[in-house]
Amino acid sequence: MKTFSYTIKDEQGIHARPAGELVKVAKTFTSEIKIGNGGSMVDAKKIFGIMGLGAKKGDTVEFSFDGEDEEQALEAVSKLMENSL
Amino acid sequence: MQVYHGKSVFGGIAIGKLWVFSKKEHQVVRVKVQDCEKELVRYEQAKEEAIKQLQALYEKACKEVGEANAAIFEIHQMMLEDEDYTDSIKNIVTSQQVNLEYAIGVTADNFSTMFASMEDEYMKARAADVKDISERLLSILKGKSNGELKTDTPVIVLADDLAPSETVQMDKEKILSFVTVHGSVNSHTAILARTMSIPALVGTDLTLSEELNGQEAIVDGFSGTIYIQPDEKIREELERKKEEEEEKKKLLLTLKGKEDVTLDGQHVMLYANIGNTSDLAMVLKNDASGIGLFRSEFIYLESEDFPTENEQFQIYKSVAETMAGKRVIIRTLDIGADKKVDYFGLEPEENPALGYRAIRICLSQPDIFKTQLRAILRASVYGNIAVMYPMITSLEEVRRIKEIVEEVKKELSEQRIAFGEVLQGIMIETPAAVMMSEELAKEVDFFSIGTNDLTQYTLAIDRQNPKLDAFYDAHHPAVLRMIQMTVENAHKAGIWAGICGELGADLSLTKEFLKMGVDELSVSPGRVLPLRKVIRETDVTKA
Known part of the structure; x- marks a missing residue:
């Protein structure tokens, strides 16, 4: 399993569009990908769960990746976070 | 003559009849069913149809308002496919042995309550997205579409506010102007009006009522004014202004x-x-x-x-x-x-x-x-x-x-x-x-x-x-x-x-x-x- 955390810089936090982009990227991998914001972790392939985290600017969100393509998944997700959040 | 003012998002003059857009929410009734399997099949079909509609809307919106503004339809597709949302609907159907419409209604309420209870204003507003996708499923099940613009002659669309899914579905040939009570100059409707180069007012100080339907009106996008049942003098003045604008446009085109x-x-x-x-x-x-x-x-x-x-x-x-x-x-x-x-x-x-x-x-x-x-x-x-x-x-x-x-x-x-x-x-x-x-x-x-x-x-x-x-x-x-x-x-x-x-x-x-x-x-x-x-x-x- 791999983990990674990221502090959100975007003023609006994880709003609908980046949440949608995250789901799109996450779904391209077979690994189990989870995201949390200080509490329990939710499935990064489900848009309502991600939006329900209410992650705002300054919040540090954690990711975990578990599966065959976990390394590639981590790389793709971290790239997405840096570019759009 | 009634005169109201709003913020203009695009200059120009529109003269025509008003068409009041009103949202009709579906009423759902709880009915016990014997055959849950049949309900689940209906659900899969409705979901598939909804996703197909959204994909078509996405493609249409990309052309009309650009990819960034069209993204909402992609997000709606993801929401429809979200496992928590779909599992909730299926669960209610099978565990309570009830009709699909009721299960969708309850799920929509639960999910929109989750958003509405969040602190962030933006997230609060997302409750509307949940309602939007659920209404879409219900419309499909009922075999009717919502708020369809049925008119032979082009009209001035009057609304409280318009969601992207609502404007994109409208036949653009039939729209002379948008006038909304809410909405900002950066709202989706405003962007659409600019792209279409038609006059539009947002944040207009009028009260919507069904009675306005079909009344004559003039929208002056230069001054941010809408005249309902305009008097002769105003009508003549604005008709002349409109003609001048059109002459100028033709020459320079x-x-x-x-x-x-x-x-x-x-x-x-x-x-x-x-x-x-x-x-x-x-x-x-x-x-x-x-x-x-x-x-x-x-x-x-x-x-x-x-x-x-x-x-x-x-x-x-x-x-x-x-x-x-x-x-x-x-x-x-x-x-x-x-x-x-x-x-x-x-x-x-x-x-x-x-x-x-x-x-x-x-x-x-x-x-x-x-x-x-x-x-x-x-x-x-x-x-x-x-x-x-x-x-x-x-x-x-x-x-x-x-x-x-x-x-x-x-x-x-x-x-x-x-x-x-x-x-x-x-x-x-x-x-x-x-x-x-x-x-x-x-x-x-x-x-x-x-x-x-x-x-x-x-x-x-x-x-x-x-x-x-x-x-x-x-x-x-x-x-x-x-x-x-x-x-x-x-x-x-x-x-x-x-x-x-x-x-x-x-x-x-x-x-x-x-x-x-x-x-x-x-x-x-x-x-x-x-x-x-x-x-x-x-x-x-x-x-």
Whole structure:
């Protein structure tokens, strides 16, 4: 399993569009990908769960990746976070 | 006659009948069912159909309002496919042995309550998305679509507010104008109206009622007014105004898509000046090849406090994206004691025109400057952005600015935030800058001559004072020589020089400017096509 955390810089936090982009990227991998914001972790392939985290600017969100393509998944997700959040 | 006012998002006049858009929410009843499997099959079919509809809407919206604004339909698809949402619906059907419609209704309520209870205003508003997708499923199950625009003649659409999914479904041929009670000038409806080049009002002070349906109305997008059951006088006046507009449009339409080149083959970059994102539609409509002056002040003037980097980034990004690769020259903050903004805390001055303003504020308070530069550099990833600095008088200022830009770039790289390269130019609007133009040209990528200030500073005449009109000569040879000198020095250093002041649109000077070798003319959007006409009829080699 791999983990990674990221502090959100975007003023609006994880709003609908980046949440949608995250789901799109996450779904391209077979690994189990989870995201949390200080509490329990939710499935990064489900848009309502991600939006329900209410992650705002300054919040540090954690990711975990578990599966065959976990390394590639981590790389793709971290790239997405840096570019759009 | 009833008269109401709103914020206009696009000029123009629409005359026609009102059509009131009202949302009808589905009522669902709980019914016990025996065959749960059948309900689940119906669900899969409805879901599949909903996703198909959303995909079609996405493609349609991409063409109409651009990918960024169409993304909402992709998100709605994801929401429909979200496992938590689908599991909830299936669970209710099988565990309670109830009809599918009821299960959707309950799930929609649960999920929208989750959003509505969140602290963040934005997330609260997302409850509407959940309702929207659930209503779509219910409509499909019922075999009826919601809020369909059924009319033979085009109408003025009157609504409380319109969701993207609602406007995209409407037949655009049937819409003369949008008038909404809520919504901002940046709302989806506003963007759509601009893209369609039809008059539209948002935040209008009227109360919606079904009785308005079918009533005669006139929307005046120039003054932000809607007249319901207009009297004869208003009707005649606005009909005449509408005809004049259409005549003008027809005449100039023949020049759209034509090159900006003189009879003897000299090319000119013909750009437009804008003071707000709401001017963008006019830029596109008048076919300018770029934006030669984007007055960024409006972002500051319309704010209650310093606009954040992200607020600015979003604005610059949307302008760059809208212009789709055409050049956008953003002039950094040009505020001073005459254009007052409370939160800047500027003190009153004896001579505001000669005072603490523009680049002088930016260099004294680099934090404000850096925020803007970061936003511009980040936005340049999304298009062809250039930046220019106002009120330059010396080489030292330019060198200091370039140092600050380098610092900003370094910070962005360290933070691993994407940014693009931008051309950097300066406004030539002080006699000092003209006299130093030979040296300044070696430091920057382009010049843009601001003739309004340059004339005022060269002639030492305050244009606000009517007593001085007799002394004022817009074509004063001193000013024209200043322009000539600037252009010559620009060319000597191999850079381009343009004019972005009012003089650039003065058709009696166009030939002279072309003779001087002016490379770019930037004028208000409405002046682009008349200027193109003159350029195309000019032969610089002939007297």
